[in-house]
Amino acid sequence: MNFETGTFALGEARCPAESTQEIIARDKIPAPEWARSESYRYLGSEDVSKDRYIDPEFQKREFERLWTRTWQMACREEHIPEVGDYYVYDIGPYSFIVTRVAENEIKAHFNACLHRGTKLKPSNTAGSASEIKCPFHGWTWNLDGTNKNIPCQWDFGHVDKERMRLPEAKVETLGGFVFINMDPNAPTLAEYFGPEIMKHFAAWRLEDRYIYLHVQKSYPANWKLTVEAFQEAYHVADTHPQVAPANGDVNSQYDVYGEHVNRFISTLGVVSPNLYGQYSEQDIVDNFTMGDSSALGGAKPQLKEGERARQVMADMFRSMFEQAANTDLSHVSDTELLDTYSYTMFPNLYVFPGISLPMLYRFRPDARDHRRCIYEVMFMRPIPKDGPRPETAEVEILDDDQSFAEAEGMDPGFGKILDQDTDNLYAQQEGLEASAKPGITLANYQEIRIRHFEAAVDKYMAMEPFKPEW
Incomplete structure (x- = not known):
């Protein structure tokens, strides 16, 4: 920082509040190494061309260059x-x-x-x-x-x-x-993701989980716009205001790894820096437990003097998940129980390896319409140690006019959040096509995942067309 002018070098500015790592460091049960790491790098400030989202020829070239060369789940x-x-x-x-x-x-x-x-x-x-x-x-x-x-x-x-x-x-x-x-x-999967991410996968032990809910819906937007809608928490205040009083949105942490993986960490049980001074610790818990659904199973805890909402919620999550999965979670950190860890595995897979929100997202372009894509949400649970292995869920396909909240087994509150993102995507696709501006402007830190993602797109689009061997 230039202390004379009060300005930061490009890429160095951060939310003037406690950081994600500072929040996590105060937890009772400490975070594992993969959660304590940081891996940001500045990737420039230039606008990203809008043609990639609105030109049908661009998607046609993606099928020739990108989808034929990338590792996909x-x-x-x-x-x-x-x-x-x-x-x-x-x-x-x-x-x-x-x-x-x-x-x-x-x-x-x-x-x-x-x-x-x-x-x-x-x-x-x-x-x-x-x-x-x-x-x-x-x-x-x-x-x-x-x-x-x-x-x-x-x-x-x-x-x-x-x-x-x-x-x-x-x-x-x-x-x-x-x-x-x-x-x-193609390079091996280990080379493609890189050694750091392979260590993360080893720590997560996702092979010990199974899919208990799988929902699919078509989205009225280009597949890349849809991927990018979930790559930042910058939109929470205006798109999902109902969660801001219990979510550290604008002080989320953003990381990039190699060419094909990026992530954010968004903390729970803390108030958004945009709302500092407006909510007490009790208000944070009350916000998280109100409405027609609650991740705390309907509990309405009352905090004692000096208690932190985040710690009370972590303790309750631990007890609830231990009972549900019949397993000991005393060794699991508070941040794994509470926070959103969102990894994008280029080109189209999201992995959420936490305990409270273990999910997968998958995005696929519509081959017949560059303005539409297929979006899937898969929820995961630990495989029970005792008894038969549960059946893997079959996909439930929703109609365009159906809410995610209508999916059988979907938490209504989370379904509403997904619907809010859907509304944004429709407006964004049409807005880009109507705009006189030739590109989109990105924040240097909070939207670094989008820039990182589009840099990978550019890498493959610069290659010659590839056709599978026969």
């Missing part, structure tokens, strides 16, 4: 636990049958018959089979992709059955996720 291992189980993953014009071929082997076959191109399995389906058979003429493949049968083989003397193997994408697993990449020369 196709499903969870729990979706295909047994040999023969499959899960269909669609991304734009591409489609894959992700299949467990053997106990410790998973393949992702391009979902198209090599005869006349018929889709072998319908979109949004999963199941189990001993073979992969085309519904049109009956060409059949083994689970490993080798050709099993060509009806009327006598009429295909010109066809080499060995060559008629189903093409496949690269597959790797991490933390219970199944990732695919169409580029056979």
